[in-house]
C-alpha cells in the first residue's frame with residue numbers, strides 16, 4: 001500500500017472516517033474558501049519561493065540531525081539521533097506552520113490573524129510570523145494562563161500582538177478557544193483563524209501538515225546522506241500531532257521504518273490525569289472534526305493533564321487516527337516521571353535541554369534503544385527547546 005498515493009484527506013477533508021467539518025454550513029463555506037485559496041496560492045512559485053526563503057534565512061533551516069553519542073552509550077543498544085527543531089528561530093517546530101498560515105493570510109488579503117493560546121507557545125510563534133509578514137495578530141488567552149506564562153505574554157506584547165485576556169469560565173485554554181472563535185465569526189471574510197496543530201475542521205489538518213512536512217523531507221535525505229540507510233525507528237511526541245506528522249509523512253512508504261507516536265501518560269494511564277487520546281480515547285466529534293478523544297459519557301471533553309502543557313489536549317489530529325487504524329503508526333505513551341528523567345538525562349549527557357513535550361519522545365527512544373542492536377538507529381524529532389521549562393524543573397527537583 002502506497003500511503004503517499006492515497007488521497008489524505010479526500011475532497012471532503014476526511015482521513016478515512018476522521019476529520020471532516022463538523023460545523024454549521026455558513027462556517028463550512030468559509031472553511032472551503034480557505035481551502036480553495038490555500039490549494040491555489042500554495043502552488044504558486046511566488047508563495048513557495050517566499051516560504052522556502054523564510055525557512056532558510058529566517059528559521060535557519062535545514063535543522064541538523066545530531067547523533068546523541070553519549071546518550072546512546074549510556075543506554076546501550078540502538079544509536080539515537082535527534083532532528084534539531086529546537087534550533088529553529090523561536091525554539092520549536094511551530095514556526096514552520098505559523099509562517100505558512102501568516103503568509104497565506106497575507107496573500108488572501110486578510111486584515112487580522114486570530115488564535116488562542118494555552119501556555120503561549122503557539123501565541124509567540126504566531127505573533128513572530130505576523131510581525132515578520134506585517135499583519136495584525138490577536139491572541140486570546142485565559143486570565144490564569146496569562147499569569148502563569150508571564151515570559152510568553154511579555155514576548156507577545158513586544159512582538160506587537162494584541163492579547164485578549166479571557167476571564168470567563170475556567171479562565172484557561174478551553175474558554176480562550178471559545179472567545180477567539182466568537183471574535184473570528186464576527187468577520188471571517190477579513191480574519192483568518194490560525195489553528196496551532198493538525199486539528200480542527202478541514203482544511204487545517206491538511207494545511208498545517210503540509211507546512212510541517214519539511215521536517216521529515218529534510219530528515220530523510222539528511223539521514224540517507226550521512227548514514228547511507230534509513231533509520232529503523234522514527235518517533236515524535238503527540239499533542240495535536242503536528243510535529244509528529246511533519247516527521248512521519250516522508251517515511252510512510254518506507255516499509256522498513258517503524259513509526260511511533262508518543263502520547264503523555266501523565267500520572268498514569270489508570271488515573272484520570274493523562275492525555276493519552278489514542279490509547280484511552282473513543283471516536284467522536286471535537287472542535288469541528290472527528291477523531292479519537294477523551295470525553296465523558298455525555299460526550300463532553302474531559303479535563304486532560306500532562307506535565308508538558310503543549311501535549312495537554314483531549315483530541316488528536318485525524319490523520320493520526322487513520323494511521324493508527326491502518327496499523328502504519330504505533331501509538332504509545334510515556335508518563336511524567338520518565339519524561340522528567342529524559343529531560344535531565346539529555347541535558348546532562350548532551351548539553352541539550354529539551355522541551356518537556358519533546359522529552360516524551362526522547363524517553364521512548366531511551367527505553368526502546370535498549371531493546372535494539374548497536375547497528376540499528378532511532379531518529380527522534382526534538383520538537384523544541386526547554387528554556388520555558390527550566391525554572392519549573394529546577395523547582396520540582398530542588399536544584
Ligand SMILES: *Cc1c(COP(=O)(O)O)cnc(C)c1O
Pocket residue numbers: 092093094121196197198237238239240241242243244310311355357358383384385
Ligand atoms: C506545541 C508543542 C508540541 C505539541 O504540538 P504538536 O502539534 O503535537 O506537535 C510539541 N512540542 C513542542 C516543543 C511544542 O511547543
